[in-house]
Amino acid sequence: xxxxxxxxxxxxxxxxxxxxxxxxxxxxxxxxxxxxxxxxxxxxxxxxxxxxxxxxxxxxxxxxxxxxxxxxxxxxxxxxxxxxxxxxxxxxxxxxxxxxxxxxxxxxxxxxxxxxxxxxxxxxxxxxxxxxxxxxxxxxxxxxxxxxxxxxxxxxxxxxxxxxxxxxxxxxxxxx
Amino acid sequence: xxxxxxxxxxxxxxxxxxxxxxxxxxxxxxxxxxxxxxxxxxxxxxxxxxxxxxxxxxxxxxxxxxxxxxxxxxxxxxxxxxxxxxxxxxxxxxxxxxxxxxxxxxxxxxxxxxxxxxxxxxxxxxxxxxxxxxxxxxxxxxxxxxxxxxxxxxxxxxxxxxxxxxxxxxxxxxxxxxxxxxxxxxxxxxxxxxxxxxxxxxxxxxxxxxxxxxxxxxxxxxxxxxxxxxxxxxxxxxxxxxxxxxxxxxxxxxxxxxxxxxxxxxxxxxxxxxxxxxxxxxxxxxxxxxxxxxxxxxxxxxxxxxxxxxxxxxxxxxxxxxxxxxxxxxxxxxxxxxxxxxxxxxxxxxxxxxxxxxxxxxxxxxxxxxxxxxxxxxxxxxxxxxxxxxxxxxxxxxxxxxxxxxxxxxxxxxxxxxxxxxxxxxxxxxxxxxxxxxxxxxxxxxx
Amino acid sequence: xxxxxxxxxxxxxxxxxxxxxxxxxxxxxxxxxxxxxxxxxxxxxxxxxxxxxxxxxxxxxxxxxxxxxxxxxxxxxxxxxxxxxxxxxxxxxxxxxxxxxxxxxxxxxxxxxxxxxxxxxxxxxxxxxxxxxxxxxxxxxxxxxxxxxxxxxxxxxxxxxxxxxxxxxxxxxxxxxxxxxxxxxxxxxxxxxxxxxxxxxxxxxxxxxxxxxxxxxxxxxxxxxxxxxxxxxxxxxxxxxxxxxxxxxxxxxxxxxxxxxxxxxxxxxxxxxxxxxxxxxxxxxxxxxxxxxxxxxxxxxxxxxxxxxxxxxxxxx
Numbered sequence: 014x015x016x017x018x019x020x021x022x023x024x025x026x027x028x029x030x031x032x033x034x035x036x037x038x039x040x041x042x043x044x045x046x047x048x049x050x051x052x053x054x055x056x057x058x059x060x061x062x063x064x065x066x067x068x069x070x071x072x073x074x075x076x077x078x079x080x081x082x083x084x085x086x087x088x089x090x091x092x093x094x095x096x097x098x099x100x101x102x103x104x105x106x107x108x109x110x111x112x113x114x115x116x117x118x119x120x121x122x123x124x125x126x127x128x129x130x131x132x133x134x135x136x137x138x139x140x141x142x143x144x145x146x147x148x149x150x151x152x153x154x155x156x157x158x159x160x161x162x163x164x165x166x167x168x169x170x171x172x173x174x175x176x177x178x179x180x181x182x183x184x185x186x187x188x189x
Numbered sequence: 190x191x192x193x194x195x196x197x198x199x200x201x202x203x204x205x206x207x208x209x210x211x212x213x214x215x216x217x218x219x220x221x222x223x224x225x226x227x228x229x230x231x232x233x234x235x236x237x238x239x240x241x242x243x244x245x246x247x248x249x250x251x252x253x254x255x256x257x258x259x260x261x262x263x264x265x266x267x268x269x270x271x272x273x274x275x276x277x278x279x280x281x282x283x284x285x286x287x288x289x290x291x292x293x294x295x296x297x298x299x300x301x302x303x304x305x306x307x308x309x310x311x312x313x314x315x316x317x318x319x320x321x322x323x324x325x326x327x328x329x330x331x332x333x334x335x336x337x338x339x340x341x342x343x344x345x346x347x348x349x350x351x352x353x354x355x356x357x358x359x360x361x362x363x364x365x366x367x368x369x370x371x372x373x374x375x376x377x378x379x380x381x382x383x384x385x386x387x388x389x390x391x392x393x394x395x396x397x398x399x400x401x402x403x404x405x406x407x408x409x410x411x412x413x414x415x416x417x418x419x420x421x422x423x424x425x426x427x428x429x430x431x432x433x434x435x436x437x438x439x440x441x442x443x444x445x446x447x448x449x450x451x452x453x454x455x456x457x458x459x460x461x462x463x464x465x466x467x468x469x470x471x472x473x474x475x476x477x478x479x480x481x482x483x484x485x486x487x488x489x490x491x492x493x494x495x496x497x498x499x500x501x502x503x504x505x506x507x508x509x510x511x512x513x514x515x516x517x518x519x520x521x522x523x524x525x526x527x528x529x530x531x532x533x534x535x536x537x538x539x540x541x542x543x544x545x546x547x548x549x550x551x552x553x554x555x556x557x558x559x560x561x562x563x564x565x566x567x568x569x570x571x572x573x574x575x576x577x578x579x580x581x582x583x584x585x586x587x588x589x590x591x592x593x594x595x596x597x598x599x600x601x602x603x604x605x606x607x608x609x610x611x612x613x614x615x616x617x618x619x620x621x622x623x624x625x626x627x628x629x630x631x632x633x634x635x636x
Numbered sequence: 637x638x639x640x641x642x643x644x645x646x647x648x649x650x651x652x653x654x655x656x657x658x659x660x661x662x663x664x665x666x667x668x669x670x671x672x673x674x675x676x677x678x679x680x681x682x683x684x685x686x687x688x689x690x691x692x693x694x695x696x697x698x699x700x701x702x703x704x705x706x707x708x709x710x711x712x713x714x715x716x717x718x719x720x721x722x723x724x725x726x727x728x729x730x731x732x733x734x735x736x737x738x739x740x741x742x743x744x745x746x747x748x749x750x751x752x753x754x755x756x757x758x759x760x761x762x763x764x765x766x767x768x769x770x771x772x773x774x775x776x777x778x779x780x781x782x783x784x785x786x787x788x789x790x791x792x793x794x795x796x797x798x799x800x801x802x803x804x805x806x807x808x809x810x811x812x813x814x815x816x817x818x819x820x821x822x823x824x825x826x827x828x829x830x831x832x833x834x835x836x837x838x839x840x841x842x843x844x845x846x847x848x849x850x851x852x853x854x855x856x857x858x859x860x861x862x863x864x865x866x867x868x869x870x871x872x873x874x875x876x877x878x879x880x881x882x883x884x885x886x887x888x889x890x891x892x893x894x895x896x897x898x899x900x901x902x903x904x905x906x907x908x909x910x911x912x913x914x915x916x917x918x919x920x921x922x923x924x925x926x927x928x929x930x931x932x933x934x935x936x937x938x939x940x941x942x943x944x945x946x947x948x949x950x951x952x953x
Contacts, residue, residue: 080660082674083672083674083702083942084674088674088946088947094947095653095656096660097660098659099663129673133667133669133671134667134668378744381837382837382838383837383838383841386807386836386839386842387644387836388744388745388768389744389765389767389768389769389810389813390744459746459748459749460752503753504723505722505741505749506746507742507743507766
């Protein structure tokens, strides 16, 4: 069976805009906000959210990346991954509200690793989680604060998030 | 066991088909259609009958290094490889520099009975290169030593070498030189060249061998003595020997099977099985050695069988001992390197592995090869066989063979030493079987 | 990567990958907690048959920053003798569950023997073997050069167009060998300068230019001048007449330093013989990368340990 498109470009764009508004609302404005994307596609989505925040409230779109390769709990079971750079904005994360951004929330292990990685970088006031797709099947007590789309799926299915910068197209597909 | 052996349908080295009847330790009859119902029958169909092989360069390690090899285990390895006589090098502990040691080694060889063991005497006391050993006493001993060598060490002192050459002349002896200029080869680990530079292993330059050979042939010419050059390994050495022979100098030279087949590239693995002295050289040297053998510049092939215990090879290259075992594989390697490439025929093999080494070592009974009335030293080889050379093919005490895992042609089917079998159907005869056969022949010859 | 035994035969992609990971590792050092949990539960053994405090502590720091357990095994001076001991030691370390063995050995090829032997199933890192190779030194040298040239934009880049002159005892130098293969693989042009006695035989087959005249080599204005340590004992083996002549002919003194372009880097793998192969002025000048090399050594060794140990087994490089 061929893969099925569940979000198209316009859907993704609308979801990110909504998430950005929700972030500002829950943070009571754009102060002390740091958006950290998890490479590779989470980092792209974080840039998008940062740009939207900036357009709504200038100065609120501080964006960085947080690589979690070294904090994964499945190292040694897979081939070695080349880590991506971690870029923390000049102000750091101490006392800030950090919004972690990833493309798909699945088992929760990536977010767990991200939380560990953040501990080594500083002490944020609060950490929130924004994802484009939540597909369920959590293995850890983790939930997202901002969700683009809930997409209940079977474990056998594969969900792909594609972004223009990397994949040349903008879509979310589900593949049996 | 019958005292007679009848080999039927074999082919001599020169290509002549023949049956061979061995009786009372000698070749009694040659020709086709022979029969003898009481003789031990060996079907020689498809086999080549070579005269028993003679090794001029063997390390039997006894006395002193029995954990590597003994006269008995080395003799068994030799018989398995088709040899009927070996020359036991002098670098034992104590060194074979007195009549006592050489007589002991010879007696151990007679007791074992697998091959004729001819001891080599040291040129200098303790191989130390300082003072001449009791060469005369060794020559006049029951062992009747004719070959003298400090092998493993070079007689580098020119005066000492001159004296040794002069001294042995009176009893028809020969000095077999391990040609290695010591200062040029301090800490040397492998052939010096691009590869040693890359691998960071200290180089053993060709000139260190060639310079000594050049000096020695001129010394031999000057004093009118006979010189033998051990394990020639470089193209330049072949040129020097060729020049010396053209000049009429009485020099003979040997090459090892490994220098005829293997090259320095094997050192790339840092696997110490390939560490040997002189070192493996490059392909051009291998070609020159083969050509030198083909045109008679190099007289003989000798194994330089050098057993070492596992711990001396299972270590970093520089910490490992030099040397390879070679008795069991020699004929197969010669077939692979020389027969299959058309450089030598089987008659040449009989010359370079039997008649001429016996002549250099003054071992009696090999001058006519397999001939009526000659002592029955015969090696039957199946040239069509092929096998992956394995640990089980090594019959001595040590396993430091560079050929393990390689596919080699040829197999020794039977070895007959002084008229009795030491190898039959490709299997070594037991110590007891050899002792019984030897006893009978011994009684016979004394009776 | 399964082992790191030499830089000979390493691909450009592999080399760039190691240098890129090292960039990330360098960032870690600047963080509040300069430590990653990535090798938690792994055991790294420093097996040193030769004294080299600086290399050992560099590897030790690297392993600890990756949260590995580190065991230092100094074979030198203990009852461990030559030969069989390498095998015995390897089997002991295997029984202790070593995941990686960093070996420094006086014999060329000892790490190769360890990797091939089957005595131990651990990743092997060559920390200098005889006069063969010292791959992590070359990697940190390449890393240092790349950072000086490209700064923050170094990731993904090689050393194309960079001209490196290596001066000194090439014959006995494992650092020179590893650098020749690695730097040329990364696109640099390498020239070697030494007295003819200290140049390896058949040097013409190496992918380098050869010069016997330091002043001539420096007149080309190389981007990097790498000075190798010269051991004074060499003069007893007639490699050169005496230290004074060596220093005059092949030493980087203040006057030669002044003739170099402003942008040229001066490197030295350490430890230095000030006043022999390098003057104090050259060693301490802003062009000298000697201290950066030390810091970068930890980052590069972290990258190597990470690539060796963090993933599932791959084919040997």
